[in-house]
Amino acid sequence: MERIVIDTDVLIIGGGTAGCFAARTLGAREDLRVTVVDKAAIERSGCLAAGVNAINAYITRGRTPEFYADYAMDDANGIARYDLLISMSERLNRCAEALEDEGLVFLKDAEGRYAERGTRNVKINGENIKPLLARAARRQPNVRVVERVNVTDLLVAGNRVYGACGFGVEDGAAYVLRARAVIVATGGAAGLYRPNNPGFSRHKMWYAPFNTGAGYAMGIRAGAEMTSFEMRFIALRCKDTIAPTGTIAQGAHAKQVNAAGEVYETAYGLRTSERVWGTVEENRAGRGPCYLRTRGIGAAAEEDLYRAYLNMAPAQTLKWVEAGAGPDARDVEIEGTEPYVVGGHTASGYWVDVHRATTVAGLFAAGDVAGGAPQKYVTGALAEGEIAAESAAAFLDAHPAGAVPAAVEDQAEAIVAGYAAHLGVTTSRAPVVTEQVEEAMQKVMDEYAGGISTGYRYNARQLERADEEIRSLAPLVDRLRARTPFELLAIYELRERLTVCRVLIAHMAARKETRWHAFAERTDYPEARPEFEAYVNSRLEDGDIRIVLRDLVGKGECLEHLDR
Amino acid sequence: MSISIDRNRCTGCGACNRVCPGNLLALDAEGRAKSRSPRDCWGCTACLKACRFGAIAYFLGADMGGRGTTLSVASTETEHAWTFTRADGGTRTIVIDRRTANNY
Numbered sequence: 001m002e003r004i005v006i007d008t009d010v011l012i013i014g015g016g017t018a019g020c021f022a023a024r025t026l027g028a029r030e031d032l033r034v035t036v037v038d039k040a041a042i043e044r045s046g047c048l049a050a051g052v053n054a055i056n057a058y059i060t061r062g063r064t065p066e067f068y069a070d071y072a073m074d075d076a077n078g079i080a081r082y083d084l085l086i087s088m089s090e091r092l093n094r095c096a097e098a099l100e101d102e103g104l105v106f107l108k109d110a111e112g113r114y115a116e117r118g119t120r121n122v123k124i125n126g127e128n129i130k131p132l133l134a135r136a137a138r139r140q141p142n143v144r145v146v147e148r149v150n151v152t153d154l155l156v157a158g159n160r161v162y163g164a165c166g167f168g169v170e171d172g173a174a175y176v177l178r179a180r181a182v183i184v185a186t187g188g189a190a191g192l193y194r195p196n197n198p199g200f201s202r203h204k205m206w207y208a209p210f211n212t213g214a215g216y217a218m219g220i221r222a223g224a225e226m227t228s229f230e231m232r233f234i235a236l237r238c239k240d241t242i243a244p245t246g247t248i249a250q251g252a253h254a255k256q257v258n259a260a261g262e263v264y265e266t267a268y269g270l271r272t273s274e275r276v277w278g279t280v281e282e283n284r285a286g287r288g289p290c291y292l293r294t295r296g297i298g299a300a301a302e303e304d305l306y307r308a309y310l311n312m313a314p315a316q317t318l319k320w321v322e323a324g325a326g327p328d329a330r331d332v333e334i335e336g337t338e339p340y341v342v343g344g345h346t347a348s349g350y351w352v353d354v355h356r357a358t359t360v361a362g363l364f365a366a367g368d369v370a371g372g373a374p375q376k377y378v379t380g381a382l383a384e385g386e387i388a389a390e391s392a393a394a395f396l397d398a399h400p401a402g403a404v405p406a407a408v409e410d411q412a413e414a415i416v417a418g419y420a421a422h423l424g425v426t427t428s429r430a431p432v433v434t435e436q437v438e439e440a441m442q443k444v445m446d447e448y449a450g451g452i453s454t455g456y457r458y459n460a461r462q463l464e465r466a467d468e469e470i471r472s473l474a475p476l477v478d479r480l481r482a483r484t485p486f487e488l489l490a491i492y493e494l495r496e497r498l499t500v501c502r503v504l505i506a507h508m509a510a511r512k513e514t515r516w517h518a519f520a521e522r523t524d525y526p527e528a529r530p531e532f533e534a535y536v537n538s539r540l541e542d543g544d545i546r547i548v549l550r551d552l553v554g555k556g557e558c559l560e561h562l563d564r
Numbered sequence: 565m566s567i568s569i570d571r572n573r574c575t576g577c578g579a580c581n582r583v584c585p586g587n588l589l590a591l592d593a594e595g596r597a598k599s600r601s602p603r604d605c606w607g608c609t610a611c612l613k614a615c616r617f618g619a620i621a622y623f624l625g626a627d628m629g630g631r632g633t634t635l636s637v638a639s640t641e642t643e644h645a646w647t648f649t650r651a652d653g654g655t656r657t658i659v660i661d662r663r664t665a666n667n668y
Contacts, residue, residue, distance in 0.1 A: 045585045049608035053666065107665035115665070125665045127644070148587065169587050201566065201625035203586075203606050210586045210606070240628035251667075306658060308666040310646050314635060315607050318624055321648045321656060322633040486587065486600060 001420050002173040008035035010392050011179035013151050016046025017378055018367030019185035020133040021385035027140030029393050034143045039150040042134040047208045051312040052126035053247045056377040057092050060116045065089035072375040075271050077515050080347050081372035083354045083558045088373055091383035102132045118250050127311040149175050152492050153415045156222040157405040160361040165415040172485040174416040181362045181392040188342030188368040189213025189500045194446035195338045196242055206235040206242050206337045215369035217496035220503055220540050225351040225359040227371040227537045230507035232339040232519045233346045234276050239333040243316035247308055252301055254292040258282045276336045277517035280455045291331035302328040338452050344368035344376040351537055353561045355391040356384055364388040422482045422491055434480050434490045437473055444469040449505055459524040463509045470501045503538055506545040510536045566605045566623055571596050573619035580611035613639045
């Protein structure tokens with residue numbers, strides 16, 4: 001393989017929402033060379049490809065950052081980090097204003113203030129939000145953007161990061177990215193479970209299907225501590241298109257109703273997890289399908305919804321037009337998605353301190369890959385990108401460039417040799433191909449680790465089976481062969497997902513309670529238990545996942561990794 | 565696949581290939597855009613907006629309610645004109661001014 005070596009001061013892995021904003025922030029540090037690496041082109045990569053419906057994390061008039069942090073803490077039933085939520089919330093509105101500076105259109109009221117929707121949201125036209133963020137990153141003279149390079153592994157020695165390795169998904173070259181500090185911003189993990197539409201439309205899912213948990217997996221292998229993987233996220237979505245429901249629920253004040261037209265949401269609670277749980281339970285009790293009650297909203301409201309969805313999820317408008325019946329004529333059917341691991345909505349991800357430093361020196365995390373701070377949405381991811389950028393710069397100021405341990409070069413050699421091994425000559429009629437292993441993984445997770453087919457429910461015995469099966473799949477990956485770099489990408493995405501699945505199962509097994517309905521619904525421990533008012537954290541040690549329960553970081557407390 | 569590419573309109577400029585967040589599009593042997601993994605399209609429509617020749621249309625798989633209607637878009641700096649073309653040939657266009665925000 002051709003080898004390309006890039007030297008930089010700060011390496012940002014993932015040019016999505018958080019990564020682009022981290023690059024924009026580091027533009028102020030002209031003395032630092034910054035490299036953003038993404039496996040696709042940053043114009044539409046990450047979660048925001050189609051657009052976004054609203055700014056969903058905003059401190060509305062008369063409210064405070066504490067209001068937002070309290071909301072997120074309650075929605076997570078107490079298992080979130082108040083220190084992270086407050087430091088994020090304090091920056092939300094400035095990040096929204098930065099988006100407007102970059103050209104995003106906001107709806108304004110008569111006084112020129114942002115038009116609010118509910119208590120935490122403001123209205124925008126979010127269709128072009130990602131191209132605007134990409135432009136902001138590219139505009140910085142000290143920022144280099146390296147696209148179509150899939151990063152697979154961090155280079156770590158003595159618990160300090162020295163860069164990362166990847167391969168070009170078009171050019172097939174090996175990339176050794178040497179850096180003095182690294183910000184991981186790769187997003188969360190989709191595609192672990194069998195999806196709602198498992199056939200032709202398998203990628204019509206809520207979360208970005210190209211977010212495959214790479215950032216989690218590389219951190220896990222590097223020995224970084226992870227938190228709260230068991231707090232899975234399941235989105236309540238429009239059936240089939242898996243388009244957002246919030247726009248209808250909040251914009252048109254539509255209630256969740258069962259087939260008999262009864263409003264059921266109040267019977268189960270209004271937390272994010274409870275809205276999903278209620279829908280599952282109504283279906284289990286034979287009272288489905290469930291809907292958002294939109295009938296009679298009027299032609300003008302329907303037209304507004306057609307437009308709003310074209311700006312973020314065009315499939316839904318297409319579905320309405322295709323059916324010849326829009327939301328004014330027919331209630332919108334809803335369903336839960338397959339589970340995801342995503343730290344922007346729940347709290348799964350790297351165990352970071354208030355500066356977004358991970359437990360590996362020089363490695364910072366932002367956005368969906370960073371744990372402890374749910375309900376980030378776009379502005380929260382921007383806030384974390386900004387904090388991580390500031391912290392990475394401060395780290396470099398405090399740690400002048402020094403010698404790189406020889407072990408790092410050996411590590412890079414081994415990683416690159418791994419790519420080359422997969423690209424070796426294909427033996428005739430290989431019995432196992434990447435897609436088969438991926439389907440096997442999704443089936444195991446669905447049936448034994450609380451997927452759609454079990455109503456998201458699971459018990460200890462099922463998790464043991466899931467662990468056994470997932471472990472048996474991992475060795476198959478080493479034998480998979482790729483004819484092209486694009487096929488190599490699929491192999492590494494599968495490897496990442498299997499790593500995330502293993503850690504997810506270990507976390508789910510460790511939390512012996514039902515803290516969040518649907519998100520972590522245990523049939524053997526159906527209630528919340530006081531001894532689990534703690535974070536479930538993990539670290540890979542000598543090939544084993546070691547679980548540790550950590551005390552809650554309460555209000556007024558602040559976690560700092562003091563040895564950094 | 566949830567996009568279809570009109571080979572007569574495609575000029576092989578590669579704009580769709582460059583913008584796809586899943587690296588799914590590539591030029592085939594004849595220099596026309598082609599999806600190399602049809603089932604892996606997320607449906608973000610980035611390629612539709614990037615194509616200056618109107619060569620790409622979006623459709624729903626039958627497993628999610630698709631019954632033959634396609635969606636295409638003509639984009640300028642100031643607007644997206646989205647056109648729905650039904651299987652029977654009937655069309656409907658919704659023009660969105662990019663400088664206006666959602667009412668929802």
